[in-house]
Amino acid sequence: MTMTRSTSSGNRTGVVVLTADAAFDQSVRATFTASPQIDLRVVTGSVADQGERLDVEGATVVIVDLDAANESELQALDRLTARIGAWPPVVVVTQSFDAEVARRLMQLRVSDFLVKPVQPVELVRTWARVARPTATETAESQIYTFLPAVGGSGVTTLAIQTALILLNSGGPKKLASTCLVDLDFQHRACADYLDIEPRLDLKEIEPRPERLDRQLLEIMLSHHSSGLAVIAAPNRPAEMRTFDPDMVTRLLDLVSSHFEYVVIDMPRTWFSWTDSVLLGSNHLYIVSEMTVPSLRQAKGLVGAIRERLGDGPNPQVIVNRFEQQMFGPGLKKNDLEQTLGNAFAATIPNDYRLVREAIDRGVPLDEVKQGNKITAQLKKLVVPAPAKAAAPQGEGGLMKKLSLSWAK
Numbered sequence: 001m002t003m004t005r006s007t008s009s010g011n012r013t014g015v016v017v018l019t020a021d022a023a024f025d026q027s028v029r030a031t032f033t034a035s036p037q038i039d040l041r042v043v044t045g046s047v048a049d050q051g052e053r054l055d056v057e058g059a060t061v062v063i064v065d066l067d068a069a070n071e072s073e074l075q076a077l078d079r080l081t082a083r084i085g086a087w088p089p090v091v092v093v094t095q096s097f098d099a100e101v102a103r104r105l106m107q108l109r110v111s112d113f114l115v116k117p118v119q120p121v122e123l124v125r126t127w128a129r130v131a132r133p134t135a136t137e138t139a140e141s142q143i144y145t146f147l148p149a150v151g152g153s154g155v156t157t158l159a160i161q162t163a164l165i166l167l168n169s170g171g172p173k174k175l176a177s178t179c180l181v182d183l184d185f186q187h188r189a190c191a192d193y194l195d196i197e198p199r200l201d202l203k204e205i206e207p208r209p210e211r212l213d214r215q216l217l218e219i220m221l222s223h224h225s226s227g228l229a230v231i232a233a234p235n236r237p238a239e240m241r242t243f244d245p246d247m248v249t250r251l252l253d254l255v256s257s258h259f260e261y262v263v264i265d266m267p268r269t270w271f272s273w274t275d276s277v278l279l280g281s282n283h284l285y286i287v288s289e290m291t292v293p294s295l296r297q298a299k300g301l302v303g304a305i306r307e308r309l310g311d312g313p314n315p316q317v318i319v320n321r322f323e324q325q326m327f328g329p330g331l332k333k334n335d336l337e338q339t340l341g342n343a344f345a346a347t348i349p350n351d352y353r354l355v356r357e358a359i360d361r362g363v364p365l366d367e368v369k370q371g372n373k374i375t376a377q378l379k380k381l382v383v384p385a386p387a388k389a390a391a392p393q394g395e396g397g398l399m400k401k402l403s404l405s406w407a408k
Helices: 022-032 047-053 071-084 099-107 120-131 155-167 189-194 214-220 245-256 274-279 292-309 333-343 352-361 373-382 385-389 397-401
Strands: 002-005 013-019 038-044 059-066 090-094 112-115 142-148 178-182 229-231 261-265 283-288 315-322 344-349
Touching (some): 013 047, 059 071, 059 120, 112 214, 142 155, 155 178, 155 261, 155 283, 178 245, 189 229, 245 274, 283 292, 292 333, 333 344
Parallel strands (some): 142 283
């Protein structure tokens, strides 16, 4: 066993890496020594040989490279995580990965896992996320739920952009912990829009919703390059009518206990669990198009929700793809206000080319066009008042602090 340690001075951040793979060792050194703020310790050896005496003092994350097909290494990892407890978080890197490995990792209290070959940006972003403290369970999560009035109203686009706005609402030095939840298991648009791979396995949790815990949640979260956490609907369509409402509510309870902001993309169809989701929301938005049929549907939904939920959240209507017409026969803003009354919340301007490019590239609207009107209007609607004074732009959290320029 050998151990190398970078020279340390001042206020540095500890990263401990345990690996017997020379190629991964070299990649880790090239990745983390780019920052003078990181105190990197690389221990050469397997977790079976070195796990019990691995020194993690001062570490903000422990990265363990192991053979997930080797039972002795998994048992050694279990002993290691039991010894160090909840902090520092442990990230597993492995060559082999399948459903059985996922089940084992769910039980071993790891914060995340990566499958080789691991790209440097992926490694740093995973470390930055798990090393950043999450929202405390005592803090009340703010839940934003988006419900379409009609199909094709743009509800997914608005939900994603809202999540990204809230993520950056704390300013350039602190990303607000934010999770986007795609509950439209039939259309599954969030993963495609963000160009991420879904990790939610419904077959694992549907038979036994009580198995959902923090470790399982971490395994099933996908992560966008912006830092946004996503519960992405699986690639294969699912029949939502068969879902036990307890599974959905348990999932949302768990997510809301670990994130400051939760944004939910809802399906148009009403299911047995829809009432529970809407009742648990702090902010409920119905997304309509600027057409007479869509506005009628939105108005009907407002009435139905108020009747069904009673003292639940007050539904507000967002009219998407709004185009102001001063003259001519088209709908005008006054028509919206008269039709929707106090349920009218805001209009979102129409910019088809901008939205299409952002979706095709899997990036936020602001990355395509800084200061665009869609983001500006959404920000006025959804950003909490105290956060509006904070500048939202720039690379957030630990990566900027650590000056990893290639990760920007």
